[in-house]
Amino acid sequence: MSEINTALYIHVPFCIKKCPYCDFYSVAKLSLKERFVDALLTEISLREDCAGASAIDTIYFGGGTPSLLTPREIERILSRIRDHFNLATDCEITLEVNPGTVGPGYFEEIRRFGVNRLNMGVQSLCDEKLGFMERIHSAEVAGQALHAARRAGFDKLGFDLIYGLPGETETAWRKDLDKALKFHPEHLSCYMLTYEPGTPMHKALEAGRISPLRDETTAALFKFTSTHLAAHGYLHYEISNFAAGPAHRSRHNRKYWNLVPYLGFGPSAHSFGRGTRSWNHADVRRYGDDLDQGVLPVAETEILTLEQVLTERVMLGLRTSDGIDIKAFEKIANQGFMELFKDVVRECETRSWAGIVNHCFVLTLEGRLFLDTVTSLFAEKIWSR
Ligand code: SF4
CATH class of the missing domain: 1.10.10.920 (Arc Repressor Mutant, subunit A)
Incomplete structure (x- = not known):
């Protein structure tokens, strides 16, 4: 499939609770979810001309926590996209999953509705690390979710992992990474912990309550990650991303890196095309209000020089x-x-x-x-x- 096809991104702005290192736009007010889905369906309809004649060959549900959407909500969203856009037959449809949010049967249902790739927010398979990051899941729960996804037939499974936590050594990171490798993920995103301004983790750093790793240590961990994963057959195809072969690279993310047009739906989502970038209000209530009135919730548009x-x-x-x-x-x-x-x-x-x-x-x-x-x-x- 040619890379001139458009990508669709859907931002699901809800989380059960905010993680202290995260600066993505999301709220922990799940009571707003139903209204958000209705507004999202309206936005999809209103933007039907935005992709022109090009086909959509990747759809990515990101967030926030997209796995807080019920299978029925995902079905409604995908069916609205199919009604208004020209979907490629081999469209890559990815859902980010928080392992702490999925119940029995979830993966089977979403697979039936067309999701064919999962990106699991595992972050770590070490309970101590998960505790530091205040994640809602344990290593055991993550393992159960990964097995359940495989049982449901998902053969494109990506994990997000975070490393470089205060005090983390190469030995500890190797142990964590090796636990992940036992699940044979087709894709791995390994992110170094960053202290984003405005987050509680950044405040803890400023207040001296936590000490970051030294630059030499983070550099050594980065190199170790690349060589260790290469030894296990993974391509280090982007600074934080690894694939178990060229076919398993994220088609969706490669479009961002290649400046291919994309359309973003949902609060704070960005769109890009024809030298212009625009983004929606990072406010789920404002998003709903605008769409209730039939207005696109665009906060700003810039024409790139x-x-x-x-x-x-x-x-x-x-x-x-x-x-x-x-x-x-x-x-x-x-x-x-x-x-x-x-x-x-x-x-x-x-x-x-x-x-x-x-x-x-x-x-x-x-x-x-x-x-x-x-x-x-x-x-x-x-x-x-
Ligand atoms: S679950 Fe993901 S999006 Fe939500 S707060 Fe945590 S890191 Fe951020």
Whole structure:
């Protein structure tokens, strides 16, 4: 399926409780869910012309906690999408699942309604880590959910894992990772714990109640993750993402990284296409009120400048193992890649941070540790040209 097809993202803004490190938009007020689903159905109908003639070949239910939707609600949403958009026959339909929210029969039902890929918010299979992150599930509950998903026939199973918690050693992380590998996930997203401003975890850090790992330790953990997973046959295809073979890479996320058009539904969801980005109000009540009146709940729209487009190409390309496609970049920039970035390329090559492979500029594993620095070097050249 061609990558010019559009992606759909649905933001489900509810969680049973907020995790102290999370800065995604979600509320713990489940009484608003029914009204949200009605509003979402209206938004889908109102935006039916937004994908033009292109087919939809990925749908991603993210959040928040999409697995708080009942199978019947998921069926209603998918059927509304089918009524208003042209769905590819092999459409990848992913649901993020919080293992602490699913009851018996859940996976069988959602599979029947068309969900064919799961992203399980496992985060860890160590109870101590789960406790620190204040997750609602235990390692045992996560294991039960994973087995239940397999029994229901899901053969595209991704796990989210978090590492780099205060005091976490390579030995402890290896043990956690190896427990996850026993389930043979087709996809793994391994995120380093970050302290996002405004979150309780960030406040605890500021107040000195927790101590972050030293930079050398996080760098060593990052490298270990990549080499350990490579030894188990996983492709490190994006800075935090690993796939058990090319076919198991997330089709949906690759569209974001390749700047393919996407439509986002739900509070705080972003849409992108034709050089424009817009995003919905990050407020579930405002979202419902606007749609009740037949108004799209758009908070802001921005038309990207050429500099913004080029910076995003660089930023996203550097994150992936495909790298920056030099020819595609030159076409948009109307300027030679080496003419613009000769010094940056030389510096990165000298430091063994990157190389040019098949006309793409690709970071090495060492270079990925300096992603922000390299991105800034490129951005400086783009904005001063
Ligand atoms: S369940 Fe996920 S989205 Fe909800 S607060 Fe926790 S990390 Fe954030």
